[in-house]
Amino acid sequence: MKQVNTFISTYTADVSAVCSALYEMGGMIVIHDPSGCNSTYNTHDEPRWYEKDSLIFISGLSEIDAIMGNDEKFIKDVVTAAKVCHPEFIVLLQSPVPLLMGTDFPAIVKQIESEVNIPAYFIPTTGMNSYIWGAGEAFSLLAKEFVKEPDKGKKVKKCVNLLGITPLDFSVNTTADSLKKEVLGQGYAIQSNWAMGSSLREIKEAASAQVNLVAAACGLKAAKVLEERFGIPYVAGLPIGSFAPLFWQETKRAIEEGRSCCPYHKVLQNPEEDFVFIGEPVIGQSIASDLSLRLKKTPLIVTMQQIPDELISKGCRVILSEEELKEVLAKAHTVIADPLFLPVCPEDVKFYSFPQEACSGRIYRKDIPDLFLHR
Amino acid sequence: MLQKLQKIISYEEVGIPAREAGFPSPFKPGLEYNSPAHGTWNIVHTGMLIPGAHQIYVCAPNCARGVALTAAEMNEMDRLSTISLEEADFYNGQMEEKIIEGTTQIINDLPVRPSAILLFTVCVHHFMGTDLDYVYDTLRERFSPLPIVNCFMDPIMQKGGLSPDQKLRIAMYTCLKAGEKKEKAINIIGNDLKIIEDCEILSHVKTEGYAIKDITLCENYEEYLSMAKSKVNIVSYPQARPGGKLLSERLFMRYVYFPQIFDYEKIEKQEQELWKLLSISPLDTASLKRKCEDELKEVLQVIGDTPLALDASAVPYILSLAHFLLEHGFRVKRVYGDSFLPEEKEDFQWIGDHYPDLEFYPTMDIHMRTIPRMTKEPFLAIGQKAAYFTQTPYFVNIVEGGGLLGYQGIIHLAKLMADAWNNKKDTKDLVIRKGLGCVSCI
Numbered sequence: 001m002k003q004v005n006t007f008i009s010t011y012t013a014d015v016s017a018v019c020s021a022l023y024e025m026g027g028m029i030v031i032h033d034p035s036g037c038n039s040t041y042n043t044h045d046e047p048r049w050y051e052k053d054s055l056i057f058i059s060g061l062s063e064i065d066a067i068m069g070n071d072e073k074f075i076k077d078v079v080t081a082a083k084v085c086h087p088e089f090i091v092l093l094q095s096p097v098p099l100l101m102g103t104d105f106p107a108i109v110k111q112i113e114s115e116v117n118i119p120a121y122f123i124p125t126t127g128m129n130s131y132i133w134g135a136g137e138a139f140s141l142l143a144k145e146f147v148k149e150p151d152k153g154k155k156v157k158k159c160v161n162l163l164g165i166t167p168l169d170f171s172v173n174t175t176a177d178s179l180k181k182e183v184l185g186q187g188y189a190i191q192s193n194w195a196m197g198s199s200l201r202e203i204k205e206a207a208s209a210q211v212n213l214v215a216a217a218c219g220l221k222a223a224k225v226l227e228e229r230f231g232i233p234y235v236a237g238l239p240i241g242s243f244a245p246l247f248w249q250e251t252k253r254a255i256e257e258g259r260s261c262c263p264y265h266k267v268l269q270n271p272e273e274d275f276v277f278i279g280e281p282v283i284g285q286s287i288a289s290d291l292s293l294r295l296k297k298t299p300l301i302v303t304m305q306q307i308p309d310e311l312i313s314k315g316c317r318v319i320l321s322e323e324e325l326k327e328v329l330a331k332a333h334t335v336i337a338d339p340l341f342l343p344v345c346p347e348d349v350k351f352y353s354f355p356q357e358a359c360s361g362r363i364y365r366k367d368i369p370d371l372f373l374h375r
Numbered sequence: 376m377l378q379k380l381q382k383i384i385s386y387e388e389v390g391i392p393a394r395e396a397g398f399p400s401p402f403k404p405g406l407e408y409n410s411p412a413h414g415t416w417n418i419v420h421t422g423m424l425i426p427g428a429h430q431i432y433v434c435a436p437n438c439a440r441g442v443a444l445t446a447a448e449m450n451e452m453d454r455l456s457t458i459s460l461e462e463a464d465f466y467n468g469q470m471e472e473k474i475i476e477g478t479t480q481i482i483n484d485l486p487v488r489p490s491a492i493l494l495f496t497v498c499v500h501h502f503m504g505t506d507l508d509y510v511y512d513t514l515r516e517r518f519s520p521l522p523i524v525n526c527f528m529d530p531i532m533q534k535g536g537l538s539p540d541q542k543l544r545i546a547m548y549t550c551l552k553a554g555e556k557k558e559k560a561i562n563i564i565g566n567d568l569k570i571i572e573d574c575e576i577l578s579h580v581k582t583e584g585y586a587i588k589d590i591t592l593c594e595n596y597e598e599y600l601s602m603a604k605s606k607v608n609i610v611s612y613p614q615a616r617p618g619g620k621l622l623s624e625r626l627f628m629r630y631v632y633f634p635q636i637f638d639y640e641k642i643e644k645q646e647q648e649l650w651k652l653l654s655i656s657p658l659d660t661a662s663l664k665r666k667c668e669d670e671l672k673e674v675l676q677v678i679g680d681t682p683l684a685l686d687a688s689a690v691p692y693i694l695s696l697a698h699f700l701l702e703h704g705f706r707v708k709r710v711y712g713d714s715f716l717p718e719e720k721e722d723f724q725w726i727g728d729h730y731p732d733l734e735f736y737p738t739m740d741i742h743m744r745t746i747p748r749m750t751k752e753p754f755l756a757i758g759q760k761a762a763y764f765t766q767t768p769y770f771v772n773i774v775e776g777g778g779l780l781g782y783q784g785i786i787h788l789a790k791l792m793a794d795a796w797n798n799k800k801d802t803k804d805l806v807i808r809k810g811l812g813c814v815s816c817i
Contacts, residue, residue, distance in 0.1 A: 003459045004477045005439075006484045009447055010457055013437035030406060034498060035530035038409040040441030043809065050411045050803055053745055057406035062534040066502070077405045081741045096435045096499045097531055100465055127437035128461055340447060361444045362817050 002321035007343040011304060012168050012358040014125040014134030015093050016045040019056050020166045021138035021218065023048060025200045028055035028087035030078055032103065033095035035060065037127070044361030047172045055085050066101055075111055082116040088200055090120040091141070095127045121145065130305040131358050132280075135166055135218035139194050142203055143225035150208040150230070159189045159209045160251075161226075163234070164219020165196045168358035169280045171368040178372035179215065182239050186248050194222060210255050211235060217282050217307045227260060236262040236282055236311060240371060241290035243267065264289045268315030271300035276329060278302045278337035279356055283371065285313055299336065302328060339364055389742040390709070394731030398723045400714040402737040408744045412759035414774045414811035415688050416567045418495070418528060418543045419445040423454060423813075424567070425547055426596045427490030431481055432528060433458045433474050434497040442495075442528070449814050454489075456481045460499070470505050475513050482518060490596035491522040491550050493543075498531040522550045537617060544618035547590070551603040553626050560605040561653075563589040564622060565615020568778040568812050575663055576633070576646060576781045583655040607653065609633050611780055613691045613716060635776040635784055636692055637699035639664055642781055663782035670789035671703050678796045680706050681755050684765045686738065687712030689758025690776045694722035696757070699785075701730055708754070711736045711761050736764065755796055757788075759806040768799035774811045 012020075019029050019041050031037045038058045042049040059074050082090055090112060092105055105122040113120040123137050160183060170176050176196050183190055191209040192198040206212075207230040212223045214236040223234035233254040239247040243264070250263040267289040277284050281303040292298040292315075301316040302325065312318065319325050326344050329335065335345050336352040338359040345351055355364030391401050419442050422430050432442050432455070439457040446455035458477035464470055478494060494514070496507060507525060514523045526546045528539050537545075544565040561580055563570060569591040570577060577587055586605075593599040607629040610619035616632060623630035629652060633645050643660060650657045683705055687693040694715055697707050710733065715723060726733055737743060738760050748766045755769045756762040762770035771791045773779070779787050808815040 001458075001473075001477050001480050003461065003473070004456070004480050005443075005459065006456045006481045007453070009443040009452065010436045010439040010459065012440060013435065015437045016440070035407075035533070036438060036441060036528075038407070039413070040437065040444075042409055042411060043413055043807070044440060044444045050807060055741075055744060057408055057741055057744075060404070060407045060534075061531060063501075063531050064535055066531060081406045084741060085745070095437070096460070096465075096497075097502060099462070100499055100502050126462055127435035128459070340452065343453065360447065361440075363444070363447055365817075 002323060005322050008322050008325070009340045009359065012045045012131035013127055014129035014131065014137070015095060015127050016041040017131035017134030017166070017168060017218070018091065018093055018123050018125060018138040020045060020131075020168050021135040021195055022091060022142075023054045023056075024052075024195055024198070025142070025203070026088040027091055028057070028082060028085055028089070029091045029093060030057050030059060030081070031093045031095060032059045032061055032074060032098045034062065034097065037095055045168060045357065047167050047357070047362065047365065055081075055087050057081065061097060066097055069101070071103065071108055075108055075115075078112050079115045082112070082118055087118060090116075090118055091138075092120070092122045093125045094122075095125070099126050119145070131168055132217045132305045132307060135164070135168065136221040139163060139219060139222035140225055142194065143206075143222040143229070146200065146204050147206045147226065147229070148204050150205070154208065155210050156189065156191065156208045157210065158187055159191050161191050161206045161209045161212045162193045163212050163214050163222050164216035164282070165193055166216070166218065167196070169216040169218070169283060169356065170196070171357050171365060173368055174370045175372065178370050179238065182244070182372060183213070186239075194219060207232065211251060213251070214282065216280055217305070217311055220308060220311060223260070231258060233258050233260040235260065237264050237289070238283055238286035238371065240286045242293035243286055243289035246289075246293075247286075262310060262313070265313045267292050268298060268301070268313040271298045271315040273300055273331050274333040275299040276302055276332045276335050276337070277354070278304065278325075278335070278341055279354060280358070281305070281307050281311055281316055285316055287371070288315055299334075300328070389740065389746055390734040390736050392731060393727045393733040393735060396723075396727065396735045398715065398720055399717060401735045402713060402740055406741050407739040408741050410738055410743065410760055410763055412688070412763045412806040413809045414759045414772070414806060416775065416810045416813070417445060418442075418526070418539050419455065420449070420810035420813050421540070421543055421567055422493045422526070422547065423449065423451055424590045424593075425491055425493070425550070426593050426599055428454070428493055429485065429489035429491075430455045430493045430495065431458065431478055432456075432495045432497070433460065433477065433500070434495070434528065435460050435499075438497060438528065445809055448809055448816055450816050451814075465499065465503065470500070470503060471510050474505075474510050478514055479517065482521070488521065491524055492518075493524045493526045493546070495526045495528045497527070498529045501529060501532065524549055538614070541614050541617055544615040545621055548602070548618060548622045551600060551622065551626060553603070555603040555626075557606050558586065558604040559584055560586040560588055562602045562605040562608045562628070563587065563591075564608045564610050564619040566591060566612045566778070567775055570611065570778045570780050571783055571787055574780045574783045575658060575660065576649065579658045580649075580653060580655065583653065585653065607631060609649075611635060612775060633780070634692065635690060635780050637695045637785060639667075646781070660782060663786075667782055667785045667789070670786050674789045674793040674796075675704055677793045678705075678755055681796070682706050682708035682752060684709040684711065684754045684756045684761035684767075686710070686756070686758035686761035687715070688760050688775075689771065689773050690779075692716060692719055692722075694719040694726060697733070698722040698725055701726065701733075707733060709734050709736055709761070709765070711738050711758070711764060713737050713739050738764075755792065757792070759811075762802050763806050766802065768802055769795050770800060770802065771795045772800060772805055772811065
């Protein structure tokens with residue numbers, strides 16, 4: 001049965017991912033949930049919780065309020081909190097019970113907005129979608145609702161936005177800084193980082209950039225919105241190691257031709273079935289491209305999340321169940337993956353630990369490498 | 376470095392002086408904040424106390440993640456599995472089959488047959504009207520004699536009924552079978568943490584020939600099952616009262632509620648009742664009481680008029696502790712707790728009458744997200760949340776009473792307070808770890 005995880009853990013889901021993506025934006029995020037969503041999020045999915053404030057709360061939904069459809073309490077509590085906290089915006093998130101009850105979030109959002117005069121939004125999370133979907137929706141919301149037309153239509157030359165940066169894929173080590181250095185080293189300026197280290201004000205000015213770099217799959221939806229709204233092309237991937245020259249060549253071309261691209265498609269053709277990498281698909285395929293160009297060995301990239309076809313190269317496979325994963329791993333001699341996948345690997349496999357927060361949370365945080373330094 | 380939001384909320388806007396506070400919930404309900412102090416146990420930690428048991432959670436991935444990573448952080452991932460729900464499961468009428476077949480697959484895939492299966496269903500199953508009787512009956516028939524225990528992770532029910540934690544403390548003793556021949560033994564029921572070894576209650580009953588059985592000490596499943604042979608169940612943790620009572624009724628055992636309390640008279644009364652119930656000689660506690668007083672004097676000399684902050688995750692009867700410390704000359708300035716147990720009313724009133732300026736603070740109120748977490752003078756905290764909110768490195772790191780019971784419990788606490796003042800702790804490193812007392816591999 002594909003929904004059974006006998007041995008492996010569960011990836012971050014959509015609710016936590018929205019919170020992660022919007023953490024530094026100054027908004028107030030309210031999860032309509034009885035208990036637990038915030039605890040799971042701040043314990044396992046949010047390394048910034050202890051030291052950096054962000055307005056993320058749950059509603060504490062009770063049985064009686066759910067049954068009686070007492071949305072008034074929820075609305076009143078959100079309004080009260082908004083008046084105390086003065087957030088830049090409000091985002092409401094749904095958990096399984098409100099989904100089942102058919103809670104009318106669009107109407108609730110309108111009522112809250114009218115009472116506090118703060119923009120309010122609903123992201124239709126269910127607690128059952130992938131983190132890539134959740135963070136993607138959050139970034140997409142920023143792109144649709146907050147990014148302004150550039151001043152007099154002016155673009156800043158050689159200027160990029162970094163899209164899809166969250167601790168779930170990049171942790172809180174030096175990877176994001178290394179990426180910045182790499183970008184700056186190529187003579188590009190960075191308009192905004194979505195969303196670690198940039199303010200909402202900087203993100204509002206994102207349309208002045210010439211190109212968007214989709215550093216992880218969750219950045220794709222926002223890239224598409226920005227492409228549609230402002231004609232900004234995007235490039236998916238990370239300029240890692242031997243893959244970097246091709247990546248930058250394709251980025252230059254994307255700017256010149258105004259055409260989006262995914263450079264790793266050019267590299268990843270025939271993966272080796274006995275060499276498996278499990279992880280975030282854009283990061284994984286960028287690393288695989290480096291390995292392929294450098295070592296002439298192309299691992300099979302396995303992603304445990306549903307992602308858009310355009311991000312899936314011939315070297316990547318989407319696997320959504322433990323059962324199917326075991327079948328793929330049965331052929332592997334070498335595996336690079338989060339240590340929580342070890343129990344489903346063959347006993348004699350050569351296993352290289354590559355932890356990811358979206359998989360094992362904080363357990364192996366100290367071992368998460370800087371993607372640009374550790375090869 | 377702590378990064379603050381623009382809007383700073385002062386302590387005065389949040390705290391309520393004891394003279395103005397309402398009981399049992401001094402604060403208005405609203406949206407809820409969750410602090411990063413996570414040392415209290417959750418249902419995963421507690422469920423792991425049954426030796427050899429395997430936990431299965433049937434829930435949305437967002438909920439599954441919390442439980443799976445709790446187990447992973449305990450290095451017990453091989454004792455927990457999940458069945459992830461999808462949206463279609465809510466509407467397709469196949470929920471019962473999904474649970475039955477998913478559980479079957481998990482049990483069959485496990486390399487070793489567990490001693491018991493703790494099968495957790497969740498909030499949505501109540502709302503969907505899932506036929507849980509059919510699910511459990513089918514699984515029990517299919518895997519007999521493997522115990523399949525019905526457990527719940529349904530926090531939506533906790534405001535109007537029992538919490539998942541209380542329900543688990545009922546469920547986890549249902550494997551104990553009726554009809555076992557009774558032995559001269561006493562069970563400690565429903566606690567997560569073992570009671571201090573030198574507790575006078577346990578040593579006295581042992582001296583009188585009683586064996587002590589406690590799930591926290593069971594090394595194998597047989598030992599756990601042998602708890603059915605005991606004559607008396609002692610419950611020391613409030614959340615375990617429903618479980619202790621039901622077990623006692625089912626297995627014809629005597630039930631005693633002997634909570635951690637900070638009041639010599641009440642301790643004395645509890646102990647006398649227990650000796651009477653067990654028909655054993657009373658224990659002379661005068662020397663213990665004197666020792667308590669000596670220890671408290673000593674620690675008061677060490678910490679002087681340092682302000683104290685206490686929180687309700689440290690000990691269940693936090694107002695009893697506040698009352699006791701105030702009576703002994705300690706400067707208890709803040710108590711953090713969202714609500715108090717009904718039995719604490721007397722202590723609450725006493726505090727209001729004698730120390731009207733003592734401040735009550737919530738832990739879940741939204742203001743606690745942005746309230747300043749630095750203090751002018753260093754606090755000595757008892758409890759992780761109090762330590763977090765006052766950002767003090769001087770704190771007694773205990774949860775759920777810390778296994779401190781009776782007079783010896785008071786003596787231990789006094790020693791822990793002195794130690795906390797003399798030895799700084801790395802607050803951030805300690806309080807973020809889940810399930811204090813469990814293995815934590817972070």
